[in-house]
Amino acid sequence: MSRIGVFVCHCGMNIERTVDTQAVAATLSEHSGVVYTTDYNYLCADPGQRLIKDAIVEHKLDGVIVAACSPTMHEPTFRRVAEEAGLNPYLCEIANIREHCSWVHKDRDRATQKAIRIVKTLVEKVRGNQPLEPLRIDHADKCLVIGGGIAGIQAALDVAESGFEVILVEKEPSIGGHMAQLSETFPTLDCSQCILTPKMVEVSRHPNIRLLTYSEVVEVSGYIGNYEVKIRKNPTYVDPDKCNLCGDCEKVCPKSVGSEFERGLIDRKAIYIPFEQAIPSSYTLDEEACLGLHPLRCNECAKVCEPNAIDYDMRPEYIEESVGAIIVATGYSLYPISSLGEYGGGQIPDVIDGLQFERLLSASGPTNGEVRRPSDGKIPKKVVFIQCAGSRDPEQHNAYCSKICCMYTAKHALLYRHAVPDGEAVVFYIDVRAGGKGYEEFTQHAIEEERILYLRGKVSKVYRQDDRVVVWGVDTLSSRRVELEADLVVLAISMNPHPSNLALSKVLKISCGAEGFFKEAHPKLRPVESLTAGIFLAGAAQGPKDIPEVVSQGSAAAVKAVALLTKDKLVHSPEVVDIDELVCGGCGICVDMCPYNALAVNGAGVAEVNEVLCEGCGSCVSACPTGAAQLKNMTDWQFIEMIGVALQDG
Amino acid sequence: MAKPNDNGFEPKIVAFLCRWCSYAGADLAGVSRMTYPDNIIPMRVNCSGRVDAGMVMAAFERGADGVLIGGCHPGDCHYVNGNYKTRRRVILLKRALAEVGIKPQRLHLEWISASEGVKFQRTVTEFTRLIKGFGPSPMSEDGKN
Ligand SMILES: Cc1cc2nc3c(=O)[nH]c(=O)nc-3n(C[C@H](O)[C@H](O)[C@H](O)COP(=O)(O)OP(=O)(O)OC[C@H]3O[C@@H](n4cnc5c(N)ncnc54)[C@H](O)[C@@H]3O)c2cc1C
Ligand code: SF4
Ligand code: SF4
Ligand code: FES
Numbered sequence: 001m002s003r004i005g006v007f008v009c010h011c012g013m014n015i016e017r018t019v020d021t022q023a024v025a026a027t028l029s030e031h032s033g034v035v036y037t038t039d040y041n042y043l044c045a046d047p048g049q050r051l052i053k054d055a056i057v058e059h060k061l062d063g064v065i066v067a068a069c070s071p072t073m074h075e076p077t078f079r080r081v082a083e084e085a086g087l088n089p090y091l092c093e094i095a096n097i098r099e100h101c102s103w104v105h106k107d108r109d110r111a112t113q114k115a116i117r118i119v120k121t122l123v124e125k126v127r128g129n130q131p132l133e134p135l136r137i138d139h140a141d142k143c144l145v146i147g148g149g150i151a152g153i154q155a156a157l158d159v160a161e162s163g164f165e166v167i168l169v170e171k172e173p174s175i176g177g178h179m180a181q182l183s184e185t186f187p188t189l190d191c192s193q194c195i196l197t198p199k200m201v202e203v204s205r206h207p208n209i210r211l212l213t214y215s216e217v218v219e220v221s222g223y224i225g226n227y228e229v230k231i232r233k234n235p236t237y238v239d240p241d242k243c244n245l246c247g248d249c250e251k252v253c254p255k256s257v258g259s260e261f262e263r264g265l266i267d268r269k270a271i272y273i274p275f276e277q278a279i280p281s282s283y284t285l286d287e288e289a290c291l292g293l294h295p296l297r298c299n300e301c302a303k304v305c306e307p308n309a310i311d312y313d314m315r316p317e318y319i320e321e322s323v324g325a326i327i328v329a330t331g332y333s334l335y336p337i338s339s340l341g342e343y344g345g346g347q348i349p350d351v352i353d354g355l356q357f358e359r360l361l362s363a364s365g366p367t368n369g370e371v372r373r374p375s376d377g378k379i380p381k382k383v384v385f386i387q388c389a390g391s392r393d394p395e396q397h398n399a400y401c402s403k404i405c406c407m408y409t410a411k412h413a414l415l416y417r418h419a420v421p422d423g424e425a426v427v428f429y430i431d432v433r434a435g436g437k438g439y440e441e442f443t444q445h446a447i448e449e450e451r452i453l454y455l456r457g458k459v460s461k462v463y464r465q466d467d468r469v470v471v472w473g474v475d476t477l478s479s480r481r482v483e484l485e486a487d488l489v490v491l492a493i494s495m496n497p498h499p500s501n502l503a504l505s506k507v508l509k510i511s512c513g514a515e516g517f518f519k520e521a522h523p524k525l526r527p528v529e530s531l532t533a534g535i536f537l538a539g540a541a542q543g544p545k546d547i548p549e550v551v552s553q554g555s556a557a558a559v560k561a562v563a564l565l566t567k568d569k570l571v572h573s574p575e576v577v578d579i580d581e582l583v584c585g586g587c588g589i590c591v592d593m594c595p596y597n598a599l600a601v602n603g604a605g606v607a608e609v610n611e612v613l614c615e616g617c618g619s620c621v622s623a624c625p626t627g628a629a630q631l632k633n634m635t636d637w638q639f640i641e642m643i644g645v646a647l648q649d650g
Numbered sequence: 651m652a653k654p655n656d657n658g659f660e661p662k663i664v665a666f667l668c669r670w671c672s673y674a675g676a677d678l679a680g681v682s683r684m685t686y687p688d689n690i691i692p693m694r695v696n697c698s699g700r701v702d703a704g705m706v707m708a709a710f711e712r713g714a715d716g717v718l719i720g721g722c723h724p725g726d727c728h729y730v731n732g733n734y735k736t737r738r739r740v741i742l743l744k745r746a747l748a749e750v751g752i753k754p755q756r757l758h759l760e761w762i763s764a765s766e767g768v769k770f771q772r773t774v775t776e777f778t779r780l781i782k783g784f785g786p787s788p789m790s791e792d793g794k795n
Contacts, residue, residue: 070677071694096692099680104771105688114688121693531730595730617729618700622739631700639693640708646691647662647713 004123005036005061007052009043009068011098018102020112024067027116033127035059044074049081056085063087063126067095067119088131090574090633095122120645128638132574135611139225139570140322142167143561145329146217146504149177150547151539152329153199154554155561159327160208162562167321168203169231170213171500172260174278175200177331178540181261183361183369185547186411187442193277193364200279212319213280216500220507223612224534225324225570235314237293238271240282242309245273249283249301249310257289263356265374266366271301271310276364285310325534325561328508328518329554330501332540335390335398335494343389343491344462349375350469351462351489354408361415371419373488376467380423380487383416384471385409386459387429390494398494400515403544405492406433410446412490417450425452426484428459428473436546455482462489495544509597510535517543528557531595533613536560575632576614577621581606584628590620661715661781662790663690665774666705668698670728671763672720678767686771687778690718697721698759699732706743706757713790716756716781718773723761733761751788755780 006028010016021039029037036059042048043066055061064087066078071094079089097115105111141164145156148170156168168175179185180200182192203209212233219230249271258264261274268274270289273282291298293312302310337353338346345351350373352360363369373380387409390397406429413425432454434443447454459473471484497516505512510530511519518537521529528536538557539550564570577598579590586605593599598613599620607629620629627636667673673694679686695701698721709717719740721733736759744754760773 070680072674072677096677096694099677100692101680101688103680103683104685106685107688110688114691117691121691593735595732615729617697617732618695619697619729619732619735622700622702622735627704631696634696634700636702636704639705642693643664643705643709643714644712646664646693647709649713 002033002035003059003061004034004063004065004126005052005055005059006034006065006067006119006123007043007055008037008039008097008119009048009066010039010041011069011102012042015068015098015102018105018108018111019097019115020108023112024097024115024119028119028123031120031123033063034123036061043068044077049077052078052081053085056082056087061087062091063129064092065095065119065122065126066092067097067115067122069098070094070096070100090132091126091129093122093126093129095119117646117648120648121642124641124645125633125638128635128641129633132632134574135572136569137225137572137612139324139564139567140227141165141565142321142323143325143327143565144169144217144227144229144321144323145327147171147177147329147331147539147541148175148203148211148213149329149331149539149550150179150196150199151331151541151550151554152177152327153203154551155327155329155538155558156203156209157199157206158555158558159561159565160206162558162566164208164562164565166209167231167323168209168211169215169217170211171216172274173214173236173284174274174280175203175211175213176275176277176279178355179547180275180277181263181355181358181362183358183363183365184411184415186407187436187438189411197277200277204279211280214284217504217507220326220509223610224532225564225612227323227326227534229321229323229326231319231321233317233319235287235316236282237285237287237311237314238283239309239311240280242307243282244307244309245281245283246306248304248306252300252304254298254300255289255291257286262359262366263353265356265359283309325536325564326508327536327538327557327561328504328510328530328541329538329557330498330504330541332495332544333498335496337491337493339397340389340491340493342461343386343459343489344464344469345491348462348464348469348489350380350487351491353491353493354405354412357412357490361412361419369419371416378487379420381420382424382426382484382486383413383488383490384469384484384486385413385425385427385490385492386471387427387492389491392430398496398515400544401433402495403433404495404546406443407436407439407546409490409492410434410443410452413452414446414450417452425450426486427452427454428471429454429456430458431456436548457482495540498541501541508532508535517541528553528560532597534564570612572612573616574611575616575634576611577609577616577618577629578632579607579609580628580630583626585626587625589623589625590629593619593623595619659782659785661689661778661786662713663716663718663778663781664709664714665690665692665718665720666695666698666701667692667720668722668728668732669694669696671722671726672698672760672770674764675720675762675766675770678764679770682767684767684771686774689778689781690774697727697729697732698736699727699729701736701739703739703743703746710747710752710756710787710789713787715784715787715790716758716777718777719757719759720762720770720773721759723763726763753784756784756787
């Protein structure tokens with residue numbers, strides 16, 4: 001650039017008081033490449049903007065410096081002004097002589113000298129700038145949602161309601177996730193199925209939702225706006241359109257396995273429906289449990305199926321789709337109970353986890369809502385609940401707090417007291433964390449009015465004695481040792497990441513934190529975005545959460561996806577990295593530096609940048625040993641010139 | 651060797667500030683009208699991870715008496731981990747500076763968030779005082795004669 005204009009703002013007295021703007025303009029007029037300088041009272045006001053526009057046209061300026069307030073304030077303003085005068089906006093730069101100079105110094109002469117240096121650095125920068133155009137990218141207009149728990153359901157419905165097509169992929173035979181297993185939900189005690197089922201039905205009926213259950217995402221390539229995904233739909237061996245839910249197959253099937261939905265409290269058959277309200281409402285033949293399909297070893301179910309819904313020749317189906325955005329809502333799992341040997345987990349049948357207790361409380365559960373313990377079906381008259389089982393224990397288990405267990409334990413104890421009015425409920429806790437609307441009131445009610453004994457302390461040992469379970473602990477408030485004989489022990493077990501997270505993180509190229517939950521782009525400001533543009537997170541897949549939070553995140557992720565899909569074209573900053581093919585040696589050092597997977601060494605042995613993915617951090621530039629990688633308009637040579645004038649004598 | 655502090659020596663200091671945290675922290679110092687020595691010339695970089703050996707060495711070669719790098723606190727980098735890369739690089743650079751006879755303390759890395767105007771002020775004030783005490787960098791003196 002050789003026809004640069006420098007405009008120095010007084011900002012009323014804000015700059016003028018400590019910086020002699022006239023002197024700045026005068027000195028800069030001597031600077032190489034500068035053909036026009038002026039100072040003005042308020043450049044950001046309309047007359048000031050007009051002054052800049054006129055000067056650009058009149059003096060045929062090919063670069064502009066506005067020496068004024070911080071670029072965070074008015075960079076967009078002045079770049080727009082430049083554009084309106086026909087100058088490429090990336091040839092306009094802001095010199096911050098207010099926040100970084102006039103406001104922080106007292107001595108007018110020295111502040112003026114500093115302002116001059118600052119402005120000179122920006123002149124040197126503009127001299128090296130190239131005109132740039134924002135990247136505009138076409139995109140697909142569908143959204144992929146992975147995981148059909150309440151988070152994924154909410155996200156899918158919100159995106160679909162906004163008019164975009166959704167592909168909802170669920171691994172299990174039915175959507176619903178863990179919420180389908182819950183009895184009643186804190187803090188209002190609504191019946192979980194009753195509030196969930198209508199949403200599940202809505203998903204199945206929504207014209208914009210394509211539901212793929214018993215399916216998994218196996219391949220993903222591409223980038224924001226343009227992801228190519230490959231989904232494997234596993235064979236259920238039952239045609240859902242023909243299956244009329246008569247259940248005849250189930251009756252004749254000779255093979256039983258533990259029911260996942262009932263968490264092993266009862267068995268299901270190899271051909272089964274996970275729960276009555278399952279969506280899609282159809283039976284599924286579990287190939288692994290079946291006596292044998294290839295070759296066929298039994299054939300009992302097909303024999304009795306009147307509508308001929310069973311098809312042993314079904315094969316996995318591969319479905320390919322182009323999507324613009326992806327929402328990951330794969331939820332959680334429970335910390336394995338067998339890892340809690342100190343509490344008798346996995347060894348004592350009457351030591352169960354929270355979800356098993358939900359099933360015992362549920363009217364549709366294996367005991368029809370009567371609380372009966374697994375070992376002998378007796379109604380337990382004393383139940384001990386142990387909070388933080390597997391949580392907040394960095395030495396042996398998970399270091400983090402699972403957040404929801406205090407609340408569901410209070411709920412469990414309360415519902416148990418309602419179900420067994422003469423029963424005794426004892427809760428061991430470290431502290432009660434009840435942050436949330438109506439939560440403190442809920443736990444206080446449970447403690448004060450439901451006659452639940454809360455003991456503060458840790459349980460050291462749980463063992464079986466005859467048909468009872470003995471719990472040893474310490475009440476740390478009274479420093480007493482406590483020994484309780486219980487009929488049933490319920491562990492409020494830690495929430496773990498879903499076991500498929502790790503594999504999925506590789507398919508999607510998004511990262512998991514140390515605990516295995518998906519990592520958000522920013523813990524405070526970008527909680528539903530992954531670090532990969534166009535891939536969003538919702539629900540317990542990102543960390544332990546309860547339903548209200550999970551649903552909020554589902555909606556939030558949907559808005560993010562919709563905001564992307566509604567755009568005519570995706571616009572991306574052009575201030576990205578550029579690789580000089582003639583200089584690049586193909587070492588690939590840059591590739592590993594990039595947090596966004598924007599770089600790859602191509603077939604010709606040189607690094608190639610995917611401009612859409614590059615965020616312009618410059619990590620690769622700093623690492624490149626040859627200087628081939630440079631950020632557009634922030635090159636090494638520009639910085640060297642800038643440094644030079646910043647340090648010039650005089 | 652120059653005397654510490656009021657020796658009339660006005661050092662030249664280049665500051666590379668990441669736009670998301672330290673540059674914004676410097677803005678906040680301004681908005682809050684804090685005062686600090688005028689020896690530093692700030693330059694905005696996208697991320698402290700952009701500041702490489704070439705830029706730091708160029709500054710010393712062209713007469714800087716000190717170089718300050720400001721980045722986001724660990725875990726807060728807008729680009730995930732640029733600041734960790736910088737932290738590693740600065741350790742190596744300090745060694746390289748010592749080898750060419752420049753006091754490694756003339757290069758300083760500080761985490762300054764967008765809300766830490768006070769920390770920006772304090773950092774610049776203390777760093778300037780330190781560099782004043784050191785006197786001119788051997789390289790900048792070389793440059794003069
Ligand atoms: C004992 C207990 C009681 C609770 N009680 C309450 C309560 O009273 N109130 C409350 O607000 N919260 C309660 N919660 C918390 C509640 O269960 C969760 O907040 C909520 O279910 C999380 O929903 P989600 O959709 O994020 O995850 P999930 O419900 O786990 O759903 C995730 C879905 O994704 C699917 N999936 C996983 N991996 C893949 C993959 N790779 N591909 C495709 N699909 C995949 C899963 O099969 C599942 O269907 C309780 C939790 C427990 C453990
Ligand atoms: S500038 Fe940053 S985001 Fe862009 S390619 Fe380099 S390392 Fe990746
Ligand atoms: S680091 Fe530089 S030389 Fe190596 S592959 Fe990347 S751009 Fe090419
Ligand atoms: S953005 Fe501030 S250090 Fe990376």
